[in-house]
Amino acid sequence: MNAVEIKGLTKNFKEKQALCGLDMTVPEGAIYGFIGENGSGKSTTEKIICGLIHSSGGSVKIFGKPHTDIDVRSEMGVLIEAPGCYPNYSVWNNMMLQATNLSIKKAETEVVKMLKLVRMEGTASNKYKNCSLGMKQRIGIAMALLGNPKLLVLDEPINGLDADGMRIMREVLVDISKNGTTIIISSHILKELEKIATHYGIVKGGKMIKEMTADELESGCRTYTALKTKETSRAKSLLGCKYSRVEEDEAGYVRVYDDVTAEEIVTYLYENGILISEIGKDKISLEEYYIDIMEGR
């Protein structure tokens, strides 16, 4: 069974159409990376799934039931934008309020367990308003995890986190998914998403333009030959005359995207008096793949 199944979802905000018939399928147990540029409809879709806003049309089913069903909703954990916590309450009290709201028996044990999972066990007595951004995001995740939800919806949970914060968040999400929890996670930080997602959905202009698994992404990602030389611009120019797509990346490597062997390139440049210090094959990243799709390549 699919954890989430959305068909023809539309949402109009006065004159603006935020979603235009979006379809989305999230298999059970997946870590679903939800990608799209600002204003593409990611957050709107997630808010509709969580029942925070109403759709203008279409259907949303969670574990085969309408998303408005109260029993289905109790199987969800949500972190949309910032965590919903009272700033003057301690982390512990905020967690306990949510545990009470969910009627969790042995709430204290459960709260300790969740705080431990997100590496926040030592900060339970801190006031929420005194926590750093990374800590707040982790508290939000811990809160969303109370009651052992089967579906976790996270909107930009790694935004603003430092490298260590991102690593911890990544480990936490992988730990959670091992228990069979389905996770929908939207993010702009595609490099991080690439490390954990098992499925992807790319949304543009309020429509789902591509859904794929991580394996499909792996096989679908174009390979390229990257080379390093002291004469980068001349090499690029020469290769550009022979091959259809040649680019220079941020690290100063010349990339040839055509289906060509390294030997061919080495020979060709050597014949033209250019020596190569480094050469190898690689695949484009999720970020590059995403840019390719957005640019219609």
Add this chain to the structure above:
Amino acid sequence: MSKTKNTFGRRLKSMLRVDSRRMFTMKFVYIMVGICLVMPILILVMTTMMDGSVSVNPQTGEETVIEGFDNVWQIIGSVSEENSSQQGDMSSAMSMTAMCNINLLYFIVSVVVCIFVSDDFRSGYAKNLFTVRSKKSDYVISKTIVCFVAGALMVIAFIIGSLIGGKIAGLPYEMSGFNVTNLIMCFISKVLLISAFVPIYLVMSVIAKSRAWLSILLSMMVGMFLFMMIPMLTPLNATAMNVLLCIVGGIVIGTGFGAISNQILKKSSLV
């Protein structure tokens, strides 16, 4: 796992526990209850000191005699038959009994209700409630009950403050036109009448969401319509009928305005 079934009773019980915990751990609520306790003491003492003094309008030269309280119970209410005769006197004198009395409290309760509800939206906690298993109707019922209890505490504090203030100001505790039973009925009616105001304030709060100032403003404006009813429904010579009227009024207004709050929450976006 330790989750329970999502029956209405269980959901409401959880929500009431959350709201009670929040309401009665807020320092602000205790400050307001304290104000309600101190306010009648200050009113009674100060008006007794000002009683009989004359205020002169420098432009017109018109003199206004300031009338204080003759009796402690005047700050709680008036005997219903006396209402019309009291209003006749108001043109010639500035009666403190007509302005500074327990009726003010019904507006002060709006501040507590509006800040309490707006906190849910400002902190984002409303998202936690509605994205999981809570229904909007659970939220409305729970908020109404907890805010009613807080409002009732404020009324009780005001009554206690009035009794203390009367003693300090040296005012008589004479009962003319009513007896102890009437007085108790009056107190009960005053407390129960809060249940008619809270749902109105709740509607304004869910309309204004995180903007507490707007909800307070709207609450005071809309509450004004019901304000006129307070002296009539809760006179000093109240009977069981008055108590019954307040209960029925609370239920009718609570159901009606509760349904409106529920619909507003259902139709509007929560973020």
